[in-house]
Amino acid sequence: MTTLWDTTGSAVVKELAAQRRTGGAVLSGVALTLIVVADESRVAEAEEAATHAAEAHPCRLLVVVRRQLEAPAPRLDAEVLIGGRLGPGEAVVMRMYGRLGLHAESVVLPLLAADAPVVTWWHAAPPDRLATDALAVFAHRRITDTSLADEPLAALRTRAADYAPGDTDLAWTRSTPWRTTLASTLDSVSGRRSEPVRVHGGRVEGDSANPTAQLLAGWLSSRCGCPIAVEDGGRKPNSSGVDSVALQLDQDEEVRIHADRKGGAVISQPYRPDAGVALPDRPLGELLSEELRRLDRDEPYSEALEAATGTTELSRRSPEREHVWFDPADPENGNGARPRKRAAAKPAGDS
Structure with missing residues:
Protein backbone atom coordinates (compact mmCIF):
# COMPACT_ATOMS: atom_id res chain seq x y z
CA MET A 1 0.00 0.00 0.00
CA ALA A 171 -33.65 -2.37 -0.12
CA TRP A 172 -34.86 -4.36 -3.13
CA THR A 173 -31.97 -6.81 -2.88
CA ARG A 174 -32.91 -7.58 0.74
CA SER A 175 -36.23 -8.97 -0.52
CA THR A 176 -34.55 -11.68 -2.64
CA PRO A 177 -34.90 -14.54 -0.10
CA TRP A 178 -38.60 -13.74 0.33
CA ARG A 179 -39.17 -13.54 -3.43
CA THR A 180 -37.31 -16.80 -4.03
CA THR A 181 -39.27 -18.61 -1.32
CA LEU A 182 -42.63 -17.27 -2.52
CA ALA A 183 -41.93 -18.17 -6.15
CA SER A 184 -40.84 -21.72 -5.32
CA THR A 185 -43.85 -22.23 -3.02
CA LEU A 186 -46.33 -21.15 -5.69
CA ASP A 187 -44.52 -23.36 -8.21
CA SER A 188 -45.00 -26.25 -5.79
CA VAL A 189 -48.74 -25.58 -5.59
CA SER A 190 -48.91 -25.35 -9.40
CA GLY A 191 -47.10 -28.66 -9.71
CA ARG A 192 -49.62 -30.36 -7.47
CA ARG A 193 -52.49 -28.99 -9.55
CA SER A 194 -50.82 -29.35 -12.96
CA GLU A 195 -52.15 -25.90 -13.77
CA PRO A 196 -51.13 -22.29 -13.04
CA VAL A 197 -52.04 -20.80 -9.68
CA ARG A 198 -54.10 -17.62 -9.58
CA VAL A 199 -53.59 -15.20 -6.68
CA HIS A 200 -56.70 -13.23 -5.77
CA GLY A 201 -55.29 -11.19 -2.89
CA GLY A 202 -53.00 -11.14 0.07
CA ARG A 203 -50.96 -9.06 2.45
CA VAL A 204 -47.44 -8.48 3.71
CA GLU A 205 -47.27 -8.16 7.49
CA GLY A 206 -44.41 -6.28 9.09
CA ASP A 207 -43.10 -2.73 9.13
CA SER A 208 -44.98 -0.53 6.66
CA ALA A 209 -42.23 2.11 6.94
CA ASN A 210 -39.58 -0.31 5.67
CA PRO A 211 -38.79 0.10 1.93
CA THR A 212 -37.99 -3.60 1.54
CA ALA A 213 -41.45 -4.57 2.76
CA GLN A 214 -43.00 -2.03 0.38
CA LEU A 215 -40.97 -3.27 -2.58
CA LEU A 216 -41.86 -6.88 -1.79
CA ALA A 217 -45.54 -5.93 -1.76
CA GLY A 218 -45.03 -4.00 -5.00
CA TRP A 219 -43.39 -7.01 -6.63
CA LEU A 220 -46.27 -9.27 -5.56
CA SER A 221 -48.82 -6.74 -6.82
CA SER A 222 -47.13 -6.47 -10.22
CA ARG A 223 -46.70 -10.24 -10.58
CA CYS A 224 -50.09 -11.34 -9.25
CA GLY A 225 -52.16 -8.62 -10.90
CA CYS A 226 -53.94 -7.69 -7.67
CA PRO A 227 -53.16 -5.19 -4.91
CA ILE A 228 -51.01 -6.51 -2.06
CA ALA A 229 -50.69 -4.12 0.89
CA VAL A 230 -48.24 -3.91 3.78
CA GLU A 231 -49.93 -4.15 7.16
CA ASP A 232 -48.25 -3.18 10.40
CA GLY A 233 -48.05 -5.77 13.11
CA GLY A 234 -46.18 -8.82 14.22
CA ARG A 235 -42.48 -9.11 14.79
CA LYS A 236 -39.77 -7.62 12.57
CA PRO A 237 -37.11 -10.31 12.83
CA ASN A 238 -34.67 -9.00 10.22
CA SER A 239 -33.69 -6.00 8.13
CA SER A 240 -36.35 -6.74 5.52
CA GLY A 241 -39.02 -5.53 7.93
CA VAL A 242 -41.21 -8.47 6.84
CA ASP A 243 -42.78 -10.77 9.40
CA SER A 244 -45.05 -12.83 7.15
CA VAL A 245 -46.71 -13.01 3.74
CA ALA A 246 -50.15 -14.50 3.16
CA LEU A 247 -51.59 -15.04 -0.33
CA GLN A 248 -55.17 -16.03 -1.09
CA LEU A 249 -55.31 -18.41 -4.04
CA ASP A 250 -58.11 -19.66 -6.22
CA GLN A 251 -59.93 -22.82 -5.11
CA ASP A 252 -60.22 -21.24 -1.63
CA GLU A 253 -56.61 -22.01 -0.72
CA GLU A 254 -54.01 -19.93 1.10
CA VAL A 255 -50.21 -19.91 1.18
CA ARG A 256 -48.50 -18.35 4.19
CA ILE A 257 -44.82 -17.84 4.97
CA HIS A 258 -43.94 -16.72 8.48
CA ALA A 259 -40.45 -15.73 9.64
CA ASP A 260 -39.13 -17.16 12.88
CA ARG A 261 -36.48 -15.82 15.24
CA LYS A 262 -33.79 -18.24 14.10
CA GLY A 263 -33.01 -16.89 10.63
CA GLY A 264 -35.62 -19.03 8.93
CA ALA A 265 -39.29 -19.20 7.98
CA VAL A 266 -42.17 -21.67 8.09
CA ILE A 267 -44.11 -22.37 4.88
CA SER A 268 -47.76 -23.34 5.19
CA GLN A 269 -49.48 -24.50 2.01
CA PRO A 270 -52.52 -26.63 1.17
CA TYR A 271 -52.38 -30.41 1.57
CA ARG A 272 -48.78 -30.46 2.75
CA PRO A 273 -47.20 -30.35 6.20
CA ASP A 274 -45.51 -27.15 7.31
CA ALA A 275 -41.93 -26.90 6.10
CA GLY A 276 -38.96 -24.83 7.24
CA VAL A 277 -36.68 -22.82 4.99
CA ALA A 278 -33.61 -20.66 5.63
CA LEU A 279 -34.30 -16.94 5.48
CA PRO A 280 -31.08 -15.35 6.76
CA ASP A 281 -30.40 -11.68 7.35
CA ARG A 282 -27.60 -11.31 4.79
CA PRO A 283 -24.56 -9.07 5.35
CA LEU A 284 -23.96 -6.00 3.22
CA GLY A 285 -21.22 -7.66 1.16
Missing part, protein backbone atom coordinates in the same frame (compact mmCIF):
# COMPACT_ATOMS: atom_id res chain seq x y z
CA THR A 2 1.15 3.51 -0.84
CA THR A 3 -0.34 6.58 0.82
CA LEU A 4 -0.20 9.89 -1.05
CA TRP A 5 -0.87 12.98 1.06
CA ASP A 6 -2.05 16.27 -0.45
CA THR A 7 -1.56 14.81 -3.90
CA THR A 8 -3.04 15.18 -7.39
CA GLY A 9 -5.07 12.97 -9.66
CA SER A 10 -2.09 12.62 -12.00
CA ALA A 11 0.10 11.36 -9.19
CA VAL A 12 -2.52 8.76 -8.25
CA VAL A 13 -2.69 7.54 -11.86
CA LYS A 14 1.10 7.27 -12.01
CA GLU A 15 1.31 5.40 -8.72
CA LEU A 16 -1.38 2.95 -9.79
CA ALA A 17 0.43 2.37 -13.08
CA ALA A 18 3.71 1.82 -11.25
CA GLN A 19 2.16 -0.73 -8.91
CA ARG A 20 0.34 -2.39 -11.80
CA ARG A 21 3.64 -3.07 -13.56
CA THR A 22 4.74 -5.14 -10.61
CA GLY A 23 1.34 -6.67 -9.84
CA GLY A 24 1.59 -9.57 -12.29
CA ALA A 25 -1.24 -12.09 -12.29
CA VAL A 26 -3.03 -10.28 -9.49
CA LEU A 27 -4.43 -7.84 -12.04
CA SER A 28 -5.77 -10.25 -14.64
CA GLY A 29 -9.46 -10.66 -15.38
CA VAL A 30 -10.91 -7.36 -14.14
CA ALA A 31 -14.64 -7.58 -14.86
CA LEU A 32 -15.71 -4.06 -13.93
CA THR A 33 -14.91 -0.85 -12.07
CA LEU A 34 -16.77 -0.45 -8.78
CA ILE A 35 -17.00 3.13 -7.53
CA VAL A 36 -18.03 3.41 -3.89
CA VAL A 37 -19.24 6.76 -2.57
CA ALA A 38 -19.24 6.69 1.22
CA ASP A 39 -19.47 9.03 4.19
CA GLU A 40 -16.42 8.97 6.45
CA SER A 41 -18.49 7.36 9.20
CA ARG A 42 -19.38 4.46 6.89
CA VAL A 43 -16.07 3.94 5.07
CA ALA A 44 -15.02 0.90 7.10
CA GLU A 45 -18.22 -1.05 6.48
CA ALA A 46 -18.28 0.03 2.82
CA GLU A 47 -14.72 -1.23 2.37
CA GLU A 48 -15.57 -4.53 4.05
CA ALA A 49 -18.61 -5.05 1.82
CA ALA A 50 -16.75 -4.06 -1.36
CA THR A 51 -13.88 -6.40 -0.48
CA HIS A 52 -16.34 -9.29 -0.12
CA ALA A 53 -17.94 -8.42 -3.46
CA ALA A 54 -14.56 -8.08 -5.18
CA GLU A 55 -13.67 -11.65 -4.23
CA ALA A 56 -16.60 -12.88 -6.33
CA HIS A 57 -16.42 -10.20 -9.02
CA PRO A 58 -12.83 -9.16 -9.85
CA CYS A 59 -12.90 -5.41 -10.18
CA ARG A 60 -10.98 -2.21 -9.80
CA LEU A 61 -12.27 -0.63 -6.61
CA LEU A 62 -12.39 3.16 -6.32
CA VAL A 63 -13.61 4.55 -2.99
CA VAL A 64 -14.62 8.23 -2.96
CA VAL A 65 -14.99 10.02 0.37
CA ARG A 66 -16.11 13.63 0.07
CA ARG A 67 -15.02 15.51 3.17
CA GLN A 68 -15.36 19.11 4.29
CA LEU A 69 -16.69 20.63 1.06
CA GLU A 70 -16.49 24.00 2.81
CA ALA A 71 -12.70 23.72 3.26
CA PRO A 72 -10.98 26.80 1.80
CA ALA A 73 -8.50 24.84 -0.32
CA PRO A 74 -9.05 21.63 -2.30
CA ARG A 75 -6.98 18.63 -1.28
CA LEU A 76 -6.71 14.98 -2.21
CA ASP A 77 -5.36 12.20 0.03
CA ALA A 78 -5.20 8.74 -1.56
CA GLU A 79 -4.29 5.17 -0.68
CA VAL A 80 -3.24 2.94 -3.58
CA LEU A 81 -3.39 -0.81 -2.95
CA ILE A 82 -2.65 -3.85 -5.09
CA GLY A 83 -3.81 -7.18 -3.70
CA GLY A 84 -4.02 -5.77 -0.18
CA ARG A 85 -6.67 -5.38 2.50
CA LEU A 86 -9.35 -4.44 -0.08
CA GLY A 87 -9.24 -7.67 -2.02
CA PRO A 88 -7.13 -9.35 -4.68
CA GLY A 89 -7.30 -6.58 -7.28
CA GLU A 90 -6.53 -2.88 -7.56
CA ALA A 91 -8.02 -0.39 -5.14
CA VAL A 92 -7.74 3.34 -4.58
CA VAL A 93 -9.27 5.13 -1.58
CA MET A 94 -9.61 8.87 -2.19
CA ARG A 95 -10.51 11.44 0.42
CA MET A 96 -11.43 14.72 -1.23
CA TYR A 97 -11.55 18.03 0.62
CA GLY A 98 -12.98 21.36 -0.44
CA ARG A 99 -14.52 21.88 -3.85
CA LEU A 100 -12.58 18.98 -5.30
CA GLY A 101 -15.39 16.83 -3.92
CA LEU A 102 -17.77 18.54 -6.35
CA HIS A 103 -15.54 17.43 -9.24
CA ALA A 104 -14.72 13.90 -8.09
CA GLU A 105 -15.04 12.66 -11.66
CA SER A 106 -11.91 14.61 -12.62
CA VAL A 107 -9.90 12.21 -10.45
CA VAL A 108 -12.00 9.08 -10.99
CA LEU A 109 -12.33 9.06 -14.79
CA PRO A 110 -8.61 8.43 -15.53
CA LEU A 111 -8.68 5.53 -13.05
CA LEU A 112 -11.47 3.52 -14.70
CA ALA A 113 -10.51 0.06 -15.96
CA ALA A 114 -10.33 0.15 -19.76
CA ASP A 115 -13.28 -1.38 -21.65
CA ALA A 116 -14.98 -2.54 -18.44
CA PRO A 117 -18.49 -1.65 -17.20
CA VAL A 118 -18.79 0.86 -14.38
CA VAL A 119 -20.98 0.41 -11.29
CA THR A 120 -21.45 3.23 -8.77
CA TRP A 121 -22.67 2.41 -5.28
CA TRP A 122 -23.63 5.05 -2.70
CA HIS A 123 -23.15 3.83 0.87
CA ALA A 124 -24.37 7.26 1.88
CA ALA A 125 -27.31 9.49 1.08
CA PRO A 126 -27.34 9.82 -2.73
CA PRO A 127 -28.38 13.07 -4.40
CA ASP A 128 -32.11 13.49 -5.02
CA ARG A 129 -31.26 13.71 -8.72
CA LEU A 130 -28.51 11.31 -9.69
CA ALA A 131 -27.84 13.44 -12.77
CA THR A 132 -26.24 16.04 -10.47
CA ASP A 133 -23.42 13.55 -9.71
CA ALA A 134 -21.17 12.77 -12.65
CA LEU A 135 -20.21 9.51 -10.94
CA ALA A 136 -23.79 8.38 -11.65
CA VAL A 137 -23.97 9.73 -15.17
CA PHE A 138 -21.19 7.63 -16.67
CA ALA A 139 -22.06 4.45 -14.72
CA HIS A 140 -23.76 1.48 -16.35
CA ARG A 141 -25.43 0.54 -13.05
CA ARG A 142 -26.23 2.69 -10.02
CA ILE A 143 -26.86 1.18 -6.58
CA THR A 144 -28.48 3.17 -3.77
CA ASP A 145 -29.96 2.14 -0.41
CA THR A 146 -33.17 3.85 0.67
CA SER A 147 -33.02 2.13 4.06
CA LEU A 148 -30.20 4.53 5.03
CA ALA A 149 -32.43 7.58 4.61
CA ASP A 150 -33.98 9.44 7.55
CA GLU A 151 -37.37 8.96 5.84
CA PRO A 152 -37.07 5.72 3.84
CA LEU A 153 -40.47 5.87 2.16
CA ALA A 154 -39.89 9.45 1.02
CA ALA A 155 -36.52 8.30 -0.33
CA LEU A 156 -38.29 5.45 -2.17
CA ARG A 157 -40.60 7.95 -3.88
CA THR A 158 -37.59 10.10 -4.75
CA ARG A 159 -35.88 7.13 -6.39
CA ALA A 160 -39.03 6.46 -8.42
CA ALA A 161 -39.27 10.10 -9.55
CA ASP A 162 -35.60 10.09 -10.55
CA TYR A 163 -35.48 6.52 -11.89
CA ALA A 164 -33.65 5.53 -15.06
CA PRO A 165 -33.12 1.93 -16.27
CA GLY A 166 -29.91 0.70 -14.64
CA ASP A 167 -30.82 2.05 -11.19
CA THR A 168 -31.36 -0.36 -8.31
CA ASP A 169 -31.70 -0.31 -4.54
CA LEU A 170 -30.25 -2.57 -1.84
CA GLU A 286 -23.56 -10.41 -0.01
CA LEU A 287 -26.18 -7.85 -1.03
CA LEU A 288 -23.63 -5.90 -3.04
CA SER A 289 -22.24 -9.07 -4.60
CA GLU A 290 -25.72 -10.05 -5.76
CA GLU A 291 -26.21 -6.72 -7.51
CA LEU A 292 -22.87 -7.03 -9.30
CA ARG A 293 -23.99 -10.28 -10.93
CA ARG A 294 -26.05 -8.36 -13.45
CA LEU A 295 -25.22 -5.24 -15.41
CA ASP A 296 -28.40 -4.97 -17.48
CA ARG A 297 -31.57 -3.18 -16.44
CA ASP A 298 -33.55 -4.77 -13.61
CA GLU A 299 -37.12 -4.82 -14.90
CA PRO A 300 -38.65 -6.67 -11.89
CA TYR A 301 -37.27 -3.89 -9.67
CA SER A 302 -38.77 -1.14 -11.83
CA GLU A 303 -42.15 -2.94 -11.80
CA ALA A 304 -42.01 -3.31 -8.02
CA LEU A 305 -41.03 0.36 -7.63
CA GLU A 306 -43.93 1.39 -9.85
CA ALA A 307 -46.43 -0.58 -7.79
CA ALA A 308 -44.95 0.54 -4.45
CA THR A 309 -44.95 4.26 -5.29
CA GLY A 310 -47.72 4.63 -7.86
CA THR A 311 -45.28 5.97 -10.46
CA THR A 312 -45.89 4.63 -13.97
CA GLU A 313 -43.89 3.65 -17.06
CA LEU A 314 -40.49 3.61 -15.38
CA SER A 315 -39.16 1.00 -17.82
CA ARG A 316 -39.95 3.30 -20.75
CA ARG A 317 -37.57 6.00 -19.55
CA SER A 318 -34.24 6.57 -21.25
CA PRO A 319 -31.27 4.80 -19.67
CA GLU A 320 -29.17 7.90 -20.35
CA ARG A 321 -28.82 10.94 -18.16
CA GLU A 322 -27.32 14.36 -18.86
CA HIS A 323 -25.07 15.77 -16.18
CA VAL A 324 -26.67 18.69 -14.36
CA TRP A 325 -24.16 20.87 -12.51
CA PHE A 326 -25.05 21.28 -8.84
CA ASP A 327 -23.25 23.52 -6.38
CA PRO A 328 -24.53 23.21 -2.79
CA ALA A 329 -23.11 26.64 -2.00
CA ASP A 330 -25.13 28.29 -4.78
CA PRO A 331 -28.60 29.38 -3.54
CA GLU A 332 -29.91 29.40 -7.13
CA ASN A 333 -29.49 25.67 -7.60
CA GLY A 334 -32.67 24.01 -8.75
CA ASN A 335 -33.81 27.28 -10.28
CA GLY A 336 -31.92 27.41 -13.54
CA ALA A 337 -29.29 24.72 -13.43
CA ARG A 338 -28.47 23.76 -16.99
CA PRO A 339 -27.55 20.22 -18.02
CA ARG A 340 -24.14 19.57 -19.43
CA LYS A 341 -24.17 17.43 -22.56
CA ARG A 342 -22.62 14.33 -21.06
CA ALA A 343 -24.62 11.20 -21.81
CA ALA A 344 -24.58 8.23 -19.51
CA ALA A 345 -23.01 4.96 -20.49
CA LYS A 346 -25.64 2.58 -21.77
CA PRO A 347 -26.34 -0.51 -19.69
CA ALA A 348 -24.52 -3.61 -20.82
CA GLY A 349 -26.45 -5.36 -23.57
CA ASP A 350 -28.20 -2.20 -24.86
CA SER A 351 -27.59 -1.22 -28.45
